[in-house]
Structures are given as C-alpha cells and as structure tokens.
Amino acid sequence: MSVEVRKVENRDEFKALFEFPWTLYKGDPHWVPPLLSMRRDLLDKQHNPAWAEYLEGDFFTAWRDGRLVGTIAAYINHRHNQFHNQHIGWFGLFEVYDDQEAAAALLETAAEWVRARGYDAIRGPQTFTTHEDVGVLVDGFARPVLLMPYNYPYYSRLIEGAGFQKAMDVYSFHLSRQGALEHKTGDRLKRLTEAVMKRNKITVRKINPQNLKGEFELFKELYNAAWDKNWGFVPMTPRELDTMVKSLGQFFDPDKAFFAEVAGEPAGFVMAVPDFNQVLHRVYPRPGVPEVFSLLKALWHWKIRPVIDTARIPLMGVKEAYREKGVAAVLYYYVLEALLADPRIQHSDSGWILEVNENMVSIALSFGSDIYRTYRLYEKSLNSTE
Numbered sequence: 001m002s003v004e005v006r007k008v009e010n011r012d013e014f015k016a017l018f019e020f021p022w023t024l025y026k027g028d029p030h031w032v033p034p035l036l037s038m039r040r041d042l043l044d045k046q047h048n049p050a051w052a053e054y055l056e057g058d059f060f061t062a063w064r065d066g067r068l069v070g071t072i073a074a075y076i077n078h079r080h081n082q083f084h085n086q087h088i089g090w091f092g093l094f095e096v097y098d099d100q101e102a103a104a105a106l107l108e109t110a111a112e113w114v115r116a117r118g119y120d121a122i123r124g125p126q127t128f129t130t131h132e133d134v135g136v137l138v139d140g141f142a143r144p145v146l147l148m149p150y151n152y153p154y155y156s157r158l159i160e161g162a163g164f165q166k167a168m169d170v171y172s173f174h175l176s177r178q179g180a181l182e183h184k185t186g187d188r189l190k191r192l193t194e195a196v197m198k199r200n201k202i203t204v205r206k207i208n209p210q211n212l213k214g215e216f217e218l219f220k221e222l223y224n225a226a227w228d229k230n231w232g233f234v235p236m237t238p239r240e241l242d243t244m245v246k247s248l249g250q251f252f253d254p255d256k257a258f259f260a261e262v263a264g265e266p267a268g269f270v271m272a273v274p275d276f277n278q279v280l281h282r283v284y285p286r287p288g289v290p291e292v293f294s295l296l297k298a299l300w301h302w303k304i305r306p307v308i309d310t311a312r313i314p315l316m317g318v319k320e321a322y323r324e325k326g327v328a329a330v331l332y333y334y335v336l337e338a339l340l341a342d343p344r345i346q347h348s349d350s351g352w353i354l355e356v357n358e359n360m361v362s363i364a365l366s367f368g369s370d371i372y373r374t375y376r377l378y379e380k381s382l383n384s385t386e
Contacts, residue, residue, distance in 0.1 A: 003062050005105050006063065014043075014059070016061060017068075017071050017093075020068055020071050021033070022286050024095055028152075030141065030142055030143045031143075032143060032144055032150065033284055034280070034285070035280070036286075037291055042127070050128055051128070053239065054079040055076070055128060056076045057073055058074055058113065059071070060074065060106065060109050060110070069097050069099055070095060070097065070099070070103065071095050072096075073094075074122075075128065076090070076117065079234045080232070083235065087118075088114075088379075089121070089122045091111075092125050092127035094124065094127075094136075094159075099158075104161065110124075111382060114382060115382040120381065121381050122379065123167055123380075125378075129240075130232055130234060131236060131244060133148070133149040134352065135169075136151055136156055136159065136375060136377075136378070137151050138156045138376045139374050140172070140374065144277060145277055148312075148351070148375075149375065163380055164380045165379060165380065167376075168231060168377045169375065170353060170354055170375045171351060171353050172349055172371070172374075173369035173371055174347065174348070174373075175347070175350070175367065176347050176348075177339075177340065177345065177347070180368055183367070183368030189333055193330055196325075196326040197326075197330055201263040202260055202262055204330060204331065204334050205259055205261075206255065206258055207219075207254050209254040212249075216245045218266060219245070220238075220245065221266070222259075222266060222317060222319065223236065226318055226319055227317050229320060230354060231354055232377070253272070255338055256271065256272040256335060256338045256342075257272070258270050260322075260327050266319075267318060268319060268327045268331055269315065269316065270313065270315065270331040270332065270334070271315040272335050273312055273314060275311060276302070278307050282307060283298050309346040310347040310349065311342075311347075311349070313335055313349065314351075332363055332364070333367075348369075
C-alpha cells in the first residue's frame with residue numbers, strides 16, 4: 001500500500017511519534033535511548049524554550065497499512081532567519097525505516113509545509129536548534145556520545161534520494177589516553193602553550209565551584225559571543241541558556257571546566273563532561289518502565305559501579321577579538337591535561353566542529369585527535385525556477 005502522511009493532532013498520534021525510536025532501533029547495538037523525561041522536554045512545545053519562544057512548526061507521521069513507518073517535523077526558526085538574514089525552513093525529528101517511498105513522502109510533506117509559507121529552501125535534519133541534535137550521521141556508526149545524534153547508515157541515501165544536497169558537514173574528533181601519551185601531547189605542547197600564554201598575556205583558571213551562579217553567568221555571556229559568527233549559529237535566549245546550564249549542571253565537573261583571560265579580560269571557555277550515554281546504554285530507559293527505576297539503575301552505573309570511561313568536550317569558544325592569540329589551543333591543552341589527570345577517562349570526544357572551521361580542525365589534529373564521525377546537514381531549494 002502507498003504511504004499516508006498525517007499531521008500529529010491528538011494524544012494518541014503524539015504517543016506513536018514519541019515512542020517510534022524504540023521500535024525503529026529495537027535490537028540495534030549502538031542506539032542509546034534517552035530518558036523519557038528528556039524526550040518529553042524536547043518535544044513539548046510549551047516546555048522547550050526554542051518552541052516556546054521562536055520556533056513555529058508541526059510534527060508528522062508516515063503510515064503504511066496501519067503501521068507507523070516514519071516521523072518528521074517541519075518548522076521555521078524565526079531567530080535563525082533574522083540573525084542570518086535568510087528565508088528558509090527546517091526539518092528535524094526525522095526517523096524512518098529503509099524505505100525510500102516513506103522517506104520521500106515525509107521529506108516532501110516537510111518541504112511543502114515550508115514552501116506553503118513562502119520560504120525559499122528547507123534545511124536539516126536538526127532537532128531542533130544548533131544546540132541540540134545536528135545533522136545526520138554519515139560515518140562512524142557506533143554508540144553515540146552524550147548530546148549527539150545517531151541513525152542508521154541508510155539515512156543519507158534516503159535524504160539524497162529525495163532531492164536534497166549537502167549543505168555542511170560537522171566533525172567529531174576522538175583521542176584515546178594511549179594515543180595522547182604516544183603522541184606525547186603533554187610533553188610536546190607544554191612549552192609551546194606556556195610560551196603562547198606569556199607572549200599574549202593569557203591566563204587560565206578553573207571554574208570556581210563556590211560561585212557557580214556568577215561563573216555560569218560569565219559562561220552564558222561568553223557562549224553567545226564566542227559562537228557569534230559560526231555558520232548556522234543562533235544566539236541562545238536567556239531561557240535557553242538557563243535550560244542548557246541546568247542540563248549540563250547534572251554532569252558538571254569543576255576540575256574539567258576552564259576560563260581563559262587575555263590581559264585580565266574574559267576571552268574564552270572550555271568544558272568537558274562525562275559521557276552519560278554510557279550509562280543510558282546500560283540502563284535502556286523505555287516506555288512502560290517508570291523513570292524512577294531507570295534513574296536508580298543509572299545511579300548504580302554512574303556512581304556505585306561506574307562504567308563511564310569517556311568524556312565529551314561539547315562546549316568551547318573564544319571571542320573573535322582573541323582568536324589570533326592562541327587562546328583556543330591553550331584551552332584545549334588545559335582540558336586534555338585535566339582528562340589525562342583522571343585515570344577513569346580513557347577516551348575523549350571533541351565535537352562538533354564545522355568542516356570550514358580550519359583553525360579548530362587544525363588544533364584538534366595537532367593534539368593527535370582523529371576525525372572519527374561526520375554529521376551532515378542537507379538543503380533543498382524550494383524556488384520553482386531552480
């Protein structure tokens with residue numbers, strides 16, 4: 001039978017969309033299910049700050065013969081269009097079986113939704129901002145790290161088969177403890193780092209756990225300023241920043257977060273967090289299981305019999321005025337040294353980094369890291385003349 005795409009309009013349809021990933025990825029050894037509360041927060045248009053403040057859109061499901069075969073969201077990010085002076089829409093929440101007809105129907109539904117509102121192009125997948133899941137995984141199909149997407153290898157083929165073209169790739173970098181030691185990361189770069197710091201009056205300090213409120217205010221100020229000119233970046237609203245700080249605060253380790261100053265002026269920051277996906281992979285939260293049980297299991301694998309041996313460096317930024325002074329390399333050195341000082345951490349993931357950010361790509365590679373995962377954003381013109 002042909003595919004029928006429906007707009008999600010009632011509780012039962014939302015429930016089907018909400019639970020679909022557990023069906024789609026059942027038996028996949030790599031997929032990491034989120035806590036149910038995390039997924040609710042993401043999809044709740046009143047609770048998710050982006051939806052509440054500047055996103056406009058709808059969710060859709062695809063059905064064949066009474067069976068759910070895929071999901072998608074079509075939406076407008078008004079802040080993105082204002083900030084970048086663009087006139088585009090987006091798709092996200094894209095999950096589907098290896099079914100070109102279903103994928104094409106979902107993507108065309110999203111494209112038509114955007115086109116009907118007068119926009120020039122549609123881009124994605126992004127669920128739903130640059131601060132959440134970005135892109136479709138195109139290589140490195142293994143268990144994802146915290147706050148990074150995962151999908152089956154056929155996704156890019158289905159998206160390209162629906163007429164979408166690459167817009168941008170972003171990279172994640174891997175560095176193992178063994179690789180760092182073999183590369184002599186600390187020995188080789190310590191003298192260089194100290195020389196750069198002295199020449200450019202750079203100082204680095206750990207975040208102060210006794211003044212977290214003030215430190216997080218500084219972090220929020222630096223975050224928007226540091227990412228200001230990045231491709232696709234949209235500054236967070238105060239509510240979004242508060243939500244992100246609250247979320248990351250659950251995993252925060254003051255020994256692995258640093259601020260850099262140049263001649264006493266705040267210049268940049270870096271933060272590493274434990275890869276909590278290693279815990280969730282063991283816990284496997286799922287619909288029908290009360291979250292309190294999942295949280296108790298998580299506590300066991302996190303604190304009592306810890307399984308985490310990987311850290312992710314999800315947040316790093318330097319103000320534009322200080323980017324030629326080596327601040328990024330200095331911060332990267334400090335956070336990697338902090339990770340090496342923790343015997344539990346055997347691996348680190350740095351990402352994501354835009355493929356066009358040659359400076360950060362060069363820094364990551366110079367420390368012995370390898371590009372081990374690539375995520376891709378696609379775009380399709382909706383102008384009838386093209």
